[in-house]
Amino acid sequence: MKIKKEVTIYDLAKELNYSPSTISRALNNHKSISKKTIKLIKGAAEEMGYRPNNLAAGLRNNKSNTIGVLISRINRPFMASLISGIEETARKAGHNVLISQSNDKYENEISNCNTLYDSRITGLIVSLSMETVEMDHFQKFVDKGIPIVFVDRVPDNFNSYKVVIDNYTAGYSATKHLIEQGCKRIAHFAGAQHRNVYRERKKGYLDALREHGLPIEDNLIVHFKTLSFEEGNKATKKLLKMSNPPDGIFSANDTAAVSAIMCAKKMGVNVPEQLAVIGFNDDPIASIVQPSLSTVSHPASKMGAISAKRILDHSINTYDTGVSEVTVLGTEIIARDSSLKKAKVLESE
Amino acid sequence: MKIKKEVTIYDLAKELNYSPSTISRALNNHKSISKKTIKLIKGAAEEMGYRPNNLAAGLRNNKSNTIGVLISRINRPFMASLISGIEETARKAGHNVLISQSNDKYENEISNCNTLYDSRITGLIVSLSMETVEMDHFQKFVDKGIPIVFVDRVPDNFNSYKVVIDNYTAGYSATKHLIEQGCKRIAHFAGAQHRNVYRERKKGYLDALREHGLPIEDNLIVHFKTLSFEEGNKATKKLLKMSNPPDGIFSANDTAAVSAIMCAKKMGVNVPEQLAVIGFNDDPIASIVQPSLSTVSHPASKMGAISAKRILDHSINTYDTGVSEVTVLGTEIIARDSSLKKAKVLESE
DNA sequence: ATAGTTAACGGAATCGATTGCATAAATTAA
DNA sequence: TTAATTTATGCAATCGATTCCGTTAACTAT
Numbered sequence: 001m002k003i004k005k006e007v008t009i010y011d012l013a014k015e016l017n018y019s020p021s022t023i024s025r026a027l028n029n030h031k032s033i034s035k036k037t038i039k040l041i042k043g044a045a046e047e048m049g050y051r052p053n054n055l056a057a058g059l060r061n062n063k064s065n066t067i068g069v070l071i072s073r074i075n076r077p078f079m080a081s082l083i084s085g086i087e088e089t090a091r092k093a094g095h096n097v098l099i100s101q102s103n104d105k106y107e108n109e110i111s112n113c114n115t116l117y118d119s120r121i122t123g124l125i126v127s128l129s130m131e132t133v134e135m136d137h138f139q140k141f142v143d144k145g146i147p148i149v150f151v152d153r154v155p156d157n158f159n160s161y162k163v164v165i166d167n168y169t170a171g172y173s174a175t176k177h178l179i180e181q182g183c184k185r186i187a188h189f190a191g192a193q194h195r196n197v198y199r200e201r202k203k204g205y206l207d208a209l210r211e212h213g214l215p216i217e218d219n220l221i222v223h224f225k226t227l228s229f230e231e232g233n234k235a236t237k238k239l240l241k242m243s244n245p246p247d248g249i250f251s252a253n254d255t256a257a258v259s260a261i262m263c264a265k266k267m268g269v270n271v272p273e274q275l276a277v278i279g280f281n282d283d284p285i286a287s288i289v290q291p292s293l294s295t296v297s298h299p300a301s302k303m304g305a306i307s308a309k310r311i312l313d314h315s316i317n318t319y320d321t322g323v324s325e326v327t328v329l330g331t332e333i334i335a336r337d338s339s340l341k342k343a344k345v346l347e348s349e
Numbered sequence: 350m351k352i353k354k355e356v357t358i359y360d361l362a363k364e365l366n367y368s369p370s371t372i373s374r375a376l377n378n379h380k381s382i383s384k385k386t387i388k389l390i391k392g393a394a395e396e397m398g399y400r401p402n403n404l405a406a407g408l409r410n411n412k413s414n415t416i417g418v419l420i421s422r423i424n425r426p427f428m429a430s431l432i433s434g435i436e437e438t439a440r441k442a443g444h445n446v447l448i449s450q451s452n453d454k455y456e457n458e459i460s461n462c463n464t465l466y467d468s469r470i471t472g473l474i475v476s477l478s479m480e481t482v483e484m485d486h487f488q489k490f491v492d493k494g495i496p497i498v499f500v501d502r503v504p505d506n507f508n509s510y511k512v513v514i515d516n517y518t519a520g521y522s523a524t525k526h527l528i529e530q531g532c533k534r535i536a537h538f539a540g541a542q543h544r545n546v547y548r549e550r551k552k553g554y555l556d557a558l559r560e561h562g563l564p565i566e567d568n569l570i571v572h573f574k575t576l577s578f579e580e581g582n583k584a585t586k587k588l589l590k591m592s593n594p595p596d597g598i599f600s601a602n603d604t605a606a607v608s609a610i611m612c613a614k615k616m617g618v619n620v621p622e623q624l625a626v627i628g629f630n631d632d633p634i635a636s637i638v639q640p641s642l643s644t645v646s647h648p649a650s651k652m653g654a655i656s657a658k659r660i661l662d663h664s665i666n667t668y669d670t671g672v673s674e675v676t677v678l679g680t681e682i683i684a685r686d687s688s689l690k691k692a693k694v695l696e697s698e
Numbered sequence: 699a700t701a702g703t704t705a706a707c708g709g710a711a712t713c714g715a716t717t718g719c720a721t722a723a724a725t726t727a728a
Numbered sequence: 729t730t731a732a733t734t735t736a737t738g739c740a741a742t743c744g745a746t747t748c749c750g751t752t753a754a755c756t757a758t
Contacts, residue, residue: 003494006411008714019738024715032736049489054467055413056714058404059743062355066447066468074433075650080424087423087450091461096468098415098445101436112440118403119415119445140398145352258637288607288634301424357744368708373745381706405744408713 007050016044027052058120066096067311068116071127072104072153077283078300079127082151085304086125093312095122106131113137121146123311125304128153130192130226147314149307153195159324161314163307167197170296170331171204174250174278177294177333179212181341183248183276187220187239189260191227191252201252201280220246227252232259240267240275247275248339254279258289261338276339291337299329356399365393376401407469415445416660417465420476421453421502426632427649428476431500434653435474442661444471455480462486470495472660474653477502479541479575496663498656502544508673510663512656516546519645519680520553523599523627526643526682528561530690532597532625536569536588538609540576540601550601550629569595576601581608589616589624596624597688603628607638610687625688640686648678 009023016023018041026033026041033041044050058064067090071079087097098119100112109129116124117140124141126148135158141148142160149161178186188205191198202221209216219242222235232251236259239245251257257279264275271277271291279286282297306327358372365372367390375382375390382390393399407413416439420428436446447468449461458478465473466489473490475497484507490497491509498510527535537554540547551570558565568591571584581600585608588594600606606628613624620626620640628635631646655676 004492006493006714009716010714020715021717021739022737024717025737028716034736037736051463051489052467053408053469053714055404055407055469056743057716059402059408059745060714060716062743064404074423074436075426075429077424077426080429083448084423084450087448091449091464094464096447096464097449099432099436099448100440100446101433114400115440115443115445118401120402120404140400143353144355262637284632284634285637288611289637290639355744358746359744369745370709370747371707373747374707377746383706386706402744405713406746408715409744409746411713 006053007048008053009050012041012045012048012050015048016041062120063122064096064120065094066098066119066121067308068119068121068124069097069099069126070102070109070112070116070124071099072102072129074099074101078152078281078298081300082127082304082307085301085306086308087304088301089305089308089312093308095308095312102129104130106134110137117141117146123147123149123314125149125151125307125311127151128155128195130195133194147311149310151303151307153197156196161307161310162324162326163303163310163329164196164326165298165303165329165331167200168204168207170280171201171250171252172208173204173331173333174201174280174296175205175208176212177335178248178250178276178278178339179208179214181248181272181276181339183246183341184214185217185220185244185246186214186248186250187222187246189227189232189235189249189251189253189256190221190223192225193223198252205250224252224256227256229255229259232256233263236260236263237267240264240269245269245275249275249277251277251279254281254283254286254293254295257293257295257338258285261289261291261293272337272339272341276341278333278339282334286334287336289338294336294339295334297332297334299331303329355402356397357402358399361390361394361397361399364397365390411469412471413445413469414443415447415468415470416657417468417470417473418446418448418475419451419458419461419465419473420448421451421478423448423450427501427630427647430649431476431653431656434650434655435657436653437650438654438657438661442657444657444661451478453479455483459486466490466495472496472498472663474498474500474656474660476500477504477544479544482543496660498659500652500656502546505545510656510659511673511675512652512659512678513545513675514647514652514678514680516549517553517556519629519682520550520599520601521557522553522680522682523550523629523645524554524557525561526684527597527599527625527627527688528557528563530597530621530625530688532595532690533563534566534569534593534595535563535597535599536571536595538576538581538584538598538600538602538605539570539572541574542572547601550599554599573601573605576605578604578608581605582612585609585612586616589613589618594618594624598624598626600626600628603630603632603635603642603644606642606644606687607634610638610640610642621686621688621690625690627682627688631683635683636685638687643685643688644683646681646683648680652678 009020012023013020026038090097102109151163154162190202193199224231264271279293279295282295286293286295358369361372362369375387439446451458500512503511539551542548573580613620628642628644631644635642635644
């Protein structure tokens with residue numbers, strides 16, 4: 001097959017008897033080109049099927065109008081929504097989005113970091129892998145003045161833009177919600193404690209117990225590796241087999257929370273009467289499981305949009321490496337059937 | 350803050366007293382450079398923090414080692430898995446992935462198409478928007494010999510690579526499954542008929558009815574716009590209020606199927622005894638809803654991997670525009686509680 | 699020992715768009 | 729009418745990597 005030759009500004013220049021400079025300026029609406037000429041050139045460009053070469057422009061300007069995204073996994077509801085928010089915002093501003101997933105491996109994060117750097121991205125949006133502790137691989141971005149926005153799973157020891165939710169308050173509120181429903185012995189499904197999100201949620205849980213005069217029992221706090229369905233099942237079974245089992249569970253994610261509900265049902269434990277459950281994220285499964293899962297909703301798409309905006313707004317002038325600008329978004333307790341003991345009581349009256 | 354200067358092959362050349370050509374060749378393991386020199390140069394490159402500039406290389410070679418992805422929405426389980434598969438495969442081959450979503454709008458699809466083209470992507474992977482009928486916006490890729498892989502939602506009138514599942518057989522099997530479970534009056538939740546996937550699934554449904562001697566009733570076939578939860582609810586309510594309601598539903602997606610189950614339960618209709626339900630996609634909600642939803646599983650991630658491989662394997666030499674190379678993947682019926690009447694009967698014996 | 703090969707490397711053009719610095723023409727000011 | 733601006737455009741360097749042609753120098757074969 002024949003492969004059509006690329007139409008460049010030089011072709012346009014030759015065709016229209018203008019210099020490439022004029023063509024370039026016209027296409028970019030440069031003020032020193034008359035409106036007449038601009039219209040003429042743009043018309044011809046359209047007609048001749050001219051399409052700008054971003055690689056050439058990018059090389060010249062040393063930037064690619066591309067936002068890099070580095071996350072653990074795409075196929076999680078939260079992450080998919082996050083990316084969706086990033087993509088929408090970026091595209092409206094004429095930017096592209098490069099994605100890469102670390103699969104929660106430190107090594108992959110480093111290698112993806114480099115690849116994204118090599119593409120001369122305008123900025124980087126990161127949600128850290130489960131394993132990441134060292135942050136050296138991000139330094140080259142800082143050195144070059146390329147903005148980094150950490151989202152959700154953010155580092156403690158690295159100054160940069162950050163977009164997070166108030167995990168502490170969310171954990172506190174979720175726990176308080178269970179307490180208000182009459183729970184006295186609340187278990188917690190905790191995630192990896194070196195990741196801010198899980199650590200903060202747990203802190204909120206602990207403080208809520210303390211401030212409401214409830215005892216903290218270590219054997220009611222289960223530390224998960226991945227907060228998976230299987231892990232949740234196992235943990236729930238173990239908890240419910242205790243001589244004095246908990247009457248509530250605050251899970252750091254929905255997956256484990258749903259598994260708890262299903263496990264409890266299978267074991268003949270009533271939810272929420274005997275065991276109230278609240279999760280985190282408001283995944284689609286939360287509203288489908290029965291009883292429907294109370295949870296903490298996470299403005300994922302909005303977080304993506306804000307992160308992208310941070311990059312787009314970033315200007316070399318105002319940027320200062322030493323500063324850590326943190327955006328904290330609010331969350332919302334979604335009270336569904338899995339925790340509403342009181343409502344149930346009222347209902348049956 | 351100070352912004353570090355980029356380290357280029359020229360810097361390496363000056364530092365090591367080699368020409369840029371040699372540096373370039375060494376970094377690419379060119380055979381005409383001695384192993385000693387390669388080791389020396391690569392060592393220095395590492396030490397000086399050299400990182401290749403993909404924009405420059407891309408401009409020179411007129412390709413960016415980047416795969417473009419154009420889909421309707423990222424935050425759908427199927428799509429997220431698809432992208433995940435693409436990303437993994439692409440990255441292993443040293444390629445990047447640019448994503449863009451059309452939100453099912455024809456206009457967005459066109460504009461995203463252009464933007465991706467401008468980035469000189471190596472190949473394009475597309476799942477068509479709901480609205481798309483005209484295919485002109487893809488022509489420029491063909492003209493330039495850039496491979497396009499259509500996935501899942503593919504065009505009828507455009508020759509290219511295609512990666513799909515056998516929707517007809519899947520629809521046939523799903524319907525047959527309901528018939529085998531004893532259903533006599535099976536309804537169908539159909540999607541937009543100008544999209545191959547929904548059209549084929551319906552065809553399979555119709556043929557299964559015919560071949561099993563069941564009548565086709567037009568009022569049991571509901572055409573959806575988006576197969577949403579709300580639409581599903583409305584449709585189910587209407588069906589179940591009929592004087593002789595259906596005893597089975599084959600839904601073209603899981604969302605609508607789940608809504609049918611929940612609606613039926615609310616109306617006091619037993620699933621699967623009075624109404625057997627089977628969906629499509631095997632979304633996470635399918636195994637969570639109760640009774641759990643029987644469905645057709647879709648190898649989303651694998652489809653992504655295959656699509657990416659198609660692009661990577663593509664060589665200008667073997668490519669011919671006139672040919673349409675279609676890869677058809679198999680699906681699997683996942684029989685869960687929402688359709689297993691017989692198993693239930695056996696269980697209660 | 700001499701022609702013929704091969705190994706190892708350098709020169710310089712090239713990819714396409716951008717932009718600082720000229721320049722010519724047109725307009726305005728004085 | 730002439731100098732001073734303003735307007736519209738062109739020239740040529742530049743971004744960083746690649747690659748087609750050389751060119752040496754070392755090596756091999758006869």
